[in-house]
Amino acid sequence: MAPVLQIVGYKNSGKTTLITRLAKLFNGMNLRVAVIKHDLHGFDADREGTDSFRHREAGAAAAAITSPWRTAIFEERETPLSELINHFAGYDLILVEGFKQETYPKMVLLRSTEDEPLIHELKQVCAIVQKEADFPVNEADPRRFQRDEIAQIAEYIRQNWL
Known part of the structure; x- marks a missing residue:
């Protein structure tokens, strides 16, 4: 089973940006990373006019499309x-964006000190990624990173989950 790490935080905290930067870095290490994103607002990934869109629009409960390079x-x-x-x-590695209430290890992204309570509301917080450098540091808190420390975050993940 692949190790699972959740990337969580409030809206616009940088979750997708962090995941894409980590995925690119791990890809350069020849590691295969899967990403699962939770979207509470709904989404439509298929484009109008495509055959798979037309299949779903016609009432198919499921539709798949595959090529030599991609499957959806x-x-x-x-x-x-x-x-x-x-x-x-x-x-x-499986990176999960969101699903805050699940019980996998979590990296919590903080936009400001106002987001700090999130650290204590969630289970299995293993690291904190913060936007501002002037957050108060509590020795009891999990490992802290600045948002731009991508190489250090990747190394932390590599050492602890890969």
């Missing part, structure tokens, strides 16, 4: 995180 599966249901993790079990 669209299902008209919510998929539990555990099922998605099992699907990606063969990868080197």
Whole structure:
């Protein structure tokens, strides 16, 4: 089973930016990273006019499209995180964006000191990634990083999960 690490924080805290930067860095190390994103607002990943869009619009409960380079599966249901993790079990690392209440190890992104209570509201917080350098440091807190310390964050993940 691939190790799972959650990247959590409030809206616009930099979760997607951090994940894309880490994925690029790990890809350069020949590691296969899977990403699972939670979207509470709904989304539509398929474009109008494509065959797969037309299949779903016609009432198909699920549709898949595959090529020699890519596969996409669209299902008209919510998929539990555990099922998605099992699907990606063969990868080197699974980064999960969101799903704050799940119990996997978490890196919490903070925009400002006002977000600090989030650290204590969540389970399994292993690290904090902060935007501002002048956060008060509490020795009991998990490991802290500045947002631009991507290489150090990647090394921390590599040492602890890979």
